[in-house]
Amino acid sequence: MRRFITGMTVLALVGAGAGCGSSEDTGAAPAGGVDQVKVGVIPIVDVAPIYLGQKQGFFGNRKIELTMESGQGGAAIVPGVVSGQFQFGFSNITSLLLAQTKNVPVKMVSNGVASTGEAGKDFGGVVVRKDSPITKAADLAGKKIAVNTLKNIGDTTVRESVRKAGGDPSTISFVEMPFPNMPAAVEAGQVDAAWVVEPSLSAVTAAGGRVVAWNYVDAAPNLTVAAYFASTKLIADKPDLVKRFTEAMNESLAYASAHPEEVREILGSYTKIDPKVRASLTLPKWPVEINKPSVETLSKLGAQDGIFGGATPDLDKILP
Amino acid sequence: MTAAGAGVARVRPAGRALLGLSGLAGLLVLVELLPRAGIVSDRSLPPTSRILAALADEAATAAFWVAVGDTLTAWAIGLAVAVAAGVAVGVLIGAVPVLRAVTASTVEFLRPIPSVALIPLAVLLYGSDLGSTLLLVVYAAFWQVLVQVLYGVADVDPVAEETARSFRFTAAARIRYVLWPTALPYVFTGVRLAASVALVLAVTAELVIGAPGLGAVIAVAQTSGAIPTMYALIVVTGLIGVAINLAARRAERHFLAWHQSVRGEVAA
Numbered sequence: 001m002r003r004f005i006t007g008m009t010v011l012a013l014v015g016a017g018a019g020c021g022s023s024e025d026t027g028a029a030p031a032g033g034v035d036q037v038k039v040g041v042i043p044i045v046d047v048a049p050i051y052l053g054q055k056q057g058f059f060g061n062r063k064i065e066l067t068m069e070s071g072q073g074g075a076a077i078v079p080g081v082v083s084g085q086f087q088f089g090f091s092n093i094t095s096l097l098l099a100q101t102k103n104v105p106v107k108m109v110s111n112g113v114a115s116t117g118e119a120g121k122d123f124g125g126v127v128v129r130k131d132s133p134i135t136k137a138a139d140l141a142g143k144k145i146a147v148n149t150l151k152n153i154g155d156t157t158v159r160e161s162v163r164k165a166g167g168d169p170s171t172i173s174f175v176e177m178p179f180p181n182m183p184a185a186v187e188a189g190q191v192d193a194a195w196v197v198e199p200s201l202s203a204v205t206a207a208g209g210r211v212v213a214w215n216y217v218d219a220a221p222n223l224t225v226a227a228y229f230a231s232t233k234l235i236a237d238k239p240d241l242v243k244r245f246t247e248a249m250n251e252s253l254a255y256a257s258a259h260p261e262e263v264r265e266i267l268g269s270y271t272k273i274d275p276k277v278r279a280s281l282t283l284p285k286w287p288v289e290i291n292k293p294s295v296e297t298l299s300k301l302g303a304q305d306g307i308f309g310g311a312t313p314d315l316d317k318i319l320p
Numbered sequence: 321m322t323a324a325g326a327g328v329a330r331v332r333p334a335g336r337a338l339l340g341l342s343g344l345a346g347l348l349v350l351v352e353l354l355p356r357a358g359i360v361s362d363r364s365l366p367p368t369s370r371i372l373a374a375l376a377d378e379a380a381t382a383a384f385w386v387a388v389g390d391t392l393t394a395w396a397i398g399l400a401v402a403v404a405a406g407v408a409v410g411v412l413i414g415a416v417p418v419l420r421a422v423t424a425s426t427v428e429f430l431r432p433i434p435s436v437a438l439i440p441l442a443v444l445l446y447g448s449d450l451g452s453t454l455l456l457v458v459y460a461a462f463w464q465v466l467v468q469v470l471y472g473v474a475d476v477d478p479v480a481e482e483t484a485r486s487f488r489f490t491a492a493a494r495i496r497y498v499l500w501p502t503a504l505p506y507v508f509t510g511v512r513l514a515a516s517v518a519l520v521l522a523v524t525a526e527l528v529i530g531a532p533g534l535g536a537v538i539a540v541a542q543t544s545g546a547i548p549t550m551y552a553l554i555v556v557t558g559l560i561g562v563a564i565n566l567a568a569r570r571a572e573r574h575f576l577a578w579h580q581s582v583r584g585e586v587a588a
Contacts, residue, residue: 040448043540069448070530070540079440085447180542184364199545207363272546 034063035241039228040077040089043070043271045123045198046113046226047090048263049286051270053252062244068270081106081231088245092226093298094153094307100318101311105232108320109242110249112226114285114294115216122214123284124197124225126158129186130208134193137213141167143192146177146185151307153225153298154195157215160301164218183207198281199273206277219301220294227290246320253286292319366548375552384537388556391522391533394450395564398457399518403511406462410469411495411503420470431467435460435521439528453525453533460521461514465507472506473499505579512568519564523557534560 037059041047047068053059054066069086077089078099090112091099099106116122126145128134134143140162147154159169177185182194183203195215196204205211216223228249235242256263260283267278292315299313348368355362362370378384413419435456442452476499484494526535534557541550 038447043543070536079443080447083444083447085443085449178542180545183545184361187361187363203363203545270540272541272544272549274544274546277545 038067038086040080040086049252049256052266058248058251092153097313100313101308106229108227108229110228110246111290115223117222119214119217123282125211126213127204127209128193137161137165138167142171146191146194150176156301157219161213161215161218202281220297223294224291250288256286370548371551374548387537394453394522402458402461406465410466414473431463448530453531456525457518457521461518464514465510468506468510472503476502508572
């Protein structure tokens with residue numbers, strides 16, 4: 001309650017509120033030798049391994065008691081990790097590179113999720129309506145395409161798909177829209193195409209939509225899409241906790257890769273994906289290792305599209 | 321407000337409830353028919369029957385009731401803090417003319433700031449916990465109460481005030497016997513407005529930040545493409561809103577039974 005009053009006081013004074021979170025405790029004080037760890041995640045298919053690992057006891061074994069904090073779109077994750085509200089977070093690579101160019105003190109600690117690397121069988125792609133004249137990636141040039149976040153992994157990889165297919169990526173106009181709204185927007189013709197991931201991808205194809213580009217596959221072979229990360233402060237202060245988390249995460253990723261049926265089952269515990277869709281959707285890959293060349297590619301693509309504002313991400317500072 | 325109160329009172333309560341329900345039934349039928357007639361895609365707006373089926377499924381889970389409890393807790397704590405702070409600050413500012421002059425422009429500056437604009441600050445201070453929701457709820461609800469209290473305090477009859485002074489009422493007694501009865505109807509209007517706003521902001525905070533509650537479950541349903549479930553949960557927030565409004569009106573009638581706005585106008 002005192003912190004709450006502090007918060008209101010800050011507001012009342014219209015102080016420069018942004019500086020107030022830096023003195024937060026890390027919240028990971030060991031209780032009976034067990035570290036209470038909060039992880040900021042997005043409730044999507046990508047984070048199934050951490051839930052599965054929690055259920056299998058991979059974290060409990062290492063004296064880590066996990067609490068998942070999930071928010072839509074993950075707007076809260078990076079600031080949450082930096083301020084110490086969360087010990088770890090899940091974010092896509094481009095967002096982390098972007099954070100690095102702005103000197104946000106975060107660093108990857110384990111792999112998150114990767115593309116399957118197979119065109120026709122990936123968990124994300126650019127979709128169009130059944131009767132759309134667009135049939136291939138090159139046709140996307142000059143069209144209006146929905147992505148979940150502008151200047152991020154979606155538009156840079158979609159541009160690369162079009163570029164590789166011989167189209168002019170600079171003529172595409174991207175619009176921002178949450179993934180769940182995309183199937184309806186494509187259907188209604190509000191956008192010519194949309195970059196969607198599962199389960200929205202299944203929703204579009206079930207309605208007769210077609211995938212015209214597999215942007216993750218086109219961007220780089222076996223592209224690493226997202227990673228778990230921590231603040232550099234936590235990595236410096238509690239190296240042992242970070243090491244145990246990374247080990248548990250790696251074990252979880254390997255377990256999820258080996259047990260796709262258990263992954264589909266665990267999805268029922270933290271998402272509300274329809275059981276039929278759950279059984280049929282395309283699962284991503286969960287390799288233990290971050291594919292560094294693919295991170296370099298994302299960095300190059302981002303720099304090429306100017307999303308880092310002229311800066312170049314320092315990969316040594318962001319990679320584990 | 322007085323006129324509306326008197327007008328509504330003429331329709332018998334049973335008749336009024338019936339009219340309200342028939343309006344709701346019409347909406348339910350419309351939502352059932354629109355997708356079935358193909359006017360909107362049933363993937364975007366499922367018919368009522370499917371939404372209700374999803375609602376029944378949800379209501380059978382413990383997680384749903386925990387979420388309802390979380391949302392109501394955030395709403396209640398937030399509203400209580402906002403009302404207490406709004407009344408205290410309002411009476412203080414209202415009773416001291418200098419303070420009123422000093423704060424007037426500041427209040428007008430802070431009041432229109434949308435609570436959701438404070439989300440980054442809330443996340444920085446409290447992460448995705450109850451605190452974040454409370455910050456947003458209190459910020460939004462506080463101004464509703466404060467402004468009403470200020471109007472209420474300004475409405476004090478100068479003759480009554482002067483009379484109390486002549487009788488050497490202490491400041492506390494003047495607040496208790498002159499200011500408070502005048503301001504109370506305004507306070508209740510403020511509370512009623514704040515109660516609705518608090519619910520909207522509680523759900524919004526949960527939806528965007530992911531703080532535990534109904535909003536967070538709506539976000540999960542949305543990202544999962546579980547459209548009927550999403551609408552079912554939205555219906556629940558609507559129902560809670562109706563319940564809150566009914567309760568606030570009831571409380572208003574109960575506590576202001578003596579006041580002419582509730583009694584009805586007495587012919588002058």
